[in-house]
């Protein structure tokens with residue numbers, strides 16, 4: 431039986447495994463296997479909400495093992511560590527007791543055979559070699575990092591806010607490096623977190639103990655990938671919220687308690703968050719000669735097939751695929767979703783011996799969430815000029831729709847409806863920020 435192995439159950443990989451399982455796995459036309467280093471899936475764009483405690487991570491995770499059982503594929507827990515293209519085998523590394531690979535071995539390394547391999551490993555933070563950044567700044571790639579950030583934020587607020595010793599009290603300095611979508615959304619979420627902490631007395635209600643949020647961007651404006659009007663609007667919303675925005679301000683060094691800027695200035699910081707730039711995982715550079723670009727992304731043809739091997743495909747953030755001319759498909763959840771839907775059809779065709787098609791990325795625009803009822807963005811293809819500008823509640827509603835679309839693709843309509851209702855009830859009954 432044809433064996434399809436998908437490595438990475440993120441925004442794209444999980445949607446693909448679910449569709450293929452229900453189409454090919456259920457009817458016995460193929461064996462579908464999903465490999466992931468984590469036992470549970472969380473949609474990555476939710477991580478900044480986890481980091482500020484406004485999202486219950488337990489309610490928003492999907493356990494791969496159960497999901498695989500319901501959707502007719504097999505889940506293998508572990509890290510992709512090696513590839514043998516001649517034997518058509520991948521190696522999944524051993525599993526240890528601790529999340530970070532410490533403790534006793536739970537499972538040894540395993541070999542998995544494939545006829546078709548799909549690499550969907552996503553991306554990690556790119557620190558661009560800035561001194562001290564990797565050691566002192568927190569990135570937002572995984573659930574563990576988001577949880578670590580949430581605890582650090584809470585502890586700093588407790589220590590410097592209303593509950594701390596009088597001599598320790600003061601402003602909580604938070605530095606966000608990078609004013610792309612993640613940095614901007616995080617800054618707005620932090621203000622929301624601050625308001626809730628004041629409500630519960632964790633932060634005193636006076637200006638001396640508030641969060642001082644600095645957003646540093648090396649480029650000339652915030653949200654550099656979006657139209658200028660969206661960027662201007664986002665900046666003014668942030669400034670109205672009391673967030674300090676510095677553009678054309680590269681960072682040269684990140685220390686434990688301060689950040690050095692390109693112009694020689696130094697700003698104090700309690701917590702530094704790195705939200706600038708991505709690269710694909712390093713393991714992709716050692717996969718039996720598979721061609722990758724300078725940020726480790728697998729170089730693929732327009733069919734999403736690897737340039738190097740006709741049995742290997744890649745999608746999402748870890749794939750380098752041409753969009754138009756010399757523009758590449760951007761690393762976004764909507765691109766991963768479209769590529770998963772495309773590959774689903776392609777892999778069904780491949781099994782039937784039909785030729786592969788060409789992936790066309792459709793940019794539906796971008797939306798940026800700025801707190802509880804504000805969002806800004808631009809939508810493509812809905813006006814004659816090609817783009818319209820949206821903000822306020824409509825934009826916020828559309829922003830939420832992106833996640834609903836992902837949930838529908840992996841969980842179907844009824845589970846999505848129950849999840850929305852459950853989430854609404856939970857938000858009515860629980861504090862707006864997780865306090866423990």
Ligand SMILES: Cc1cc2nc3c(=O)[nH]c(=O)nc-3n(C[C@H](O)[C@H](O)[C@H](O)COP(=O)(O)OP(=O)(O)OC[C@H]3O[C@@H](n4cnc5c(N)ncnc54)[C@H](O)[C@@H]3O)c2cc1C
Pocket residue numbers: 437438439440441442443465466467468471473474475476477478508509510511550551552553570571611612711713745746747748761762763764765766797
């Ligand atoms: C905070 C934040 C906010 C964002 N907001 C938005 C947004 O609003 N809109 C938008 O379009 N995009 C947004 N993005 C980008 C979006 O999350 C990514 O583009 C999208 O998740 C990419 O999907 P993917 O399937 O390629 O990879 P991912 O969703 O990252 O999934 C990769 C999977 O691979 C697994 N994996 C990695 N390495 C290995 C290995 N060696 N072995 C086994 N498994 C492995 C990981 O555990 C993970 O499950 C945001 C990203 C972040 C971090």
